[in-house]
Amino acid sequence: MQIENWQVREGLKYDSNNFWVEVKGQQALIGLSDYGQWVIGDILYLDLATEGVTIVRGGKFGSVESGKWVGNLIAPVNGRVLECNPLVVSEPRQIQVDPYGTGWIMKVELVSDDEIGSLLDHATYAELIKEQMNKAA
Amino acid sequence: MDIYNLGVVSWWESQCYYHALAYMGREGIILCRPAEPYVCMGLHDDLNQEIDQEFCRDHGLPLLRRETAGGVVYLDNRQIFYQVVLRRDNPHMPIKRDKLFATVLQPAIDVCRSFGIEAELSPPADIKAGGRKCSGNAAGDIGQAVAYVGNLIIDFDFEMMSNVLKVPVPAYRRYLCQAMQDNMLTLADQVKSIDICEVALKLISEFERIFGKLEEKPLDDELKNTAVFLRDRLTSHEWLSMPGRRSRIRHIKIVEGLYLQEAEPGIRTNVPTLIRDGKIEDVHVIEESRSNSALQEVAGTSSVSTIL
Numbered sequence: 001m002q003i004e005n006w007q008v009r010e011g012l013k014y015d016s017n018n019f020w021v022e023v024k025g026q027q028a029l030i031g032l033s034d035y036g037q038w039v040i041g042d043i044l045y046l047d048l049a050t051e052g053v054t055i056v057r058g059g060k061f062g063s064v065e066s067g068k069w070v071g072n073l074i075a076p077v078n079g080r081v082l083e084c085n086p087l088v089v090s091e092p093r094q095i096q097v098d099p100y101g102t103g104w105i106m107k108v109e110l111v112s113d114d115e116i117g118s119l120l121d122h123a124t125y126a127e128l129i130k131e132q133m134n135k136a137a
Numbered sequence: 138m139d140i141y142n143l144g145v146v147s148w149w150e151s152q153c154y155y156h157a158l159a160y161m162g163r164e165g166i167i168l169c170r171p172a173e174p175y176v177c178m179g180l181h182d183d184l185n186q187e188i189d190q191e192f193c194r195d196h197g198l199p200l201l202r203r204e205t206a207g208g209v210v211y212l213d214n215r216q217i218f219y220q221v222v223l224r225r226d227n228p229h230m231p232i233k234r235d236k237l238f239a240t241v242l243q244p245a246i247d248v249c250r251s252f253g254i255e256a257e258l259s260p261p262a263d264i265k266a267g268g269r270k271c272s273g274n275a276a277g278d279i280g281q282a283v284a285y286v287g288n289l290i291i292d293f294d295f296e297m298m299s300n301v302l303k304v305p306v307p308a309y310r311r312y313l314c315q316a317m318q319d320n321m322l323t324l325a326d327q328v329k330s331i332d333i334c335e336v337a338l339k340l341i342s343e344f345e346r347i348f349g350k351l352e353e354k355p356l357d358d359e360l361k362n363t364a365v366f367l368r369d370r371l372t373s374h375e376w377l378s379m380p381g382r383r384s385r386i387r388h389i390k391i392v393e394g395l396y397l398q399e400a401e402p403g404i405r406t407n408v409p410t411l412i413r414d415g416k417i418e419d420v421h422v423i424e425e426s427r428s429n430s431a432l433q434e435v436a437g438t439s440s441v442s443t444i445l
């Protein structure tokens with residue numbers, strides 16, 4: 001679905017830090033939403049937790065540099081890093097080109113079955129974007 | 138909003154108090170100058186790629202890696218630092234963090250204008266006058282806050298800055314120094330006599346137009362202790378040596394949109410090339426690369442110069 005200039009893909013889970021999560025069994029792919037990549041702006045550099053490291057929901061799992069700002073990447077789930085997308089590590093702008101496809105960021109093994117329970121469905125996330133835009137207007 | 142008008146502080150204090158405020162979740166503005174020169178890296182700079190560590194050691198220049206964006210800078214007491222720390226839930230905070238540069242840099246722009254310098258924002262975060270940079274700025278999320286930090290360049294030691302940076306061949310350094318001199322402006326270039334205390338007071342007055350009445354505060358024990366704790370981390374060997382952004386071809390940012398690159402892609406020789414807004418502006422053929430017919434290879438670019 002389209003919210004203003006941004007696509008919110010159905011079938012994915014989202015968090016309030018603009019990450020999407022796609023669950024496949026005990027594994028999950030994590031990426032930045034279309035709106036999330038717009039918020040950050042031109043991504044120049046990504047520093048990600050390495051394979052084997054455990055990431056904790058709400059904790060930092062990397063950092064991103066855009067223009068003259070650096071920000072923390074906050075984990076949407078608890079899990080162990082299985083793989084970082086080598087494409088976005090070498091070409092971070094790929095996140096902006098295809099945020100839901102080739103611009104995925106990380107694959108993790110989920111700690112438990114209920115990891116996604118607190119995440120938002122696409123409709124709720126779309127409302128969150130609308131709220132933020134209304135507040136900014 | 139609190140203001141800490143600290144005057145001259147030690148080199149590490151000039152970076153650690155704003156980190157401390159941010160980690161403590163306290164808002165405030167800090168104005169200060171470092172008593173001693175030092176070298177400050179951006180969060181994602183790669184120590185081994187960026188810095189001539191031997192030069193820094195030989196000249197007693199300490200290193201610190203800050204938690205904001207931007208690149209390596211040589212800092213000394215001829216620059217006035219302004220550091221604005223806002224909580225993420227502050228109503229001034231826009232959705233896109235870089236949009237706030239236009240607000241937090243306005244005081245520095247207005248101070249430059251009060252000296253007759255026609256300064257303006259060069260997005261995202263440089264201040265330029267007459268096309269030359271007169272203030273460098275960066276931001277970063279730190280703890281639950283965002284820090285916007287920058288400086289007004291009263292004067293600048295271009296030679297030291299070019300010596301601090303690691304370069305592919307020594308001759309590159311002379312061109313780097315020249316490129317910085319050509320594209321940066323100091324207040325001392327434009328104003329005969331500058332009272333630094335007066336500059337600080339002007340900055341306070343301009344920040345009050347944005348944030349309302351500022352309350353001058355002394356450093357408290359909690360802030361001091363947190364800063365000391367952070368000093369140890371931000372200057373530790375492990376933190377400084379963290380791997381960072383590496384590039385296949387060495388390129389050094391001079392000002393926003395202007396880079397000195399080791400070589401034009403496709404040219405095998407070692408030819409420093411000035412790239413402005415993605416286009417080659419100037420190519421310098423240096424002694425070490427003359428034997429490789431570099432002049433012929435770069436034919437057609439806007440300018441070819443020679444450094445001996």
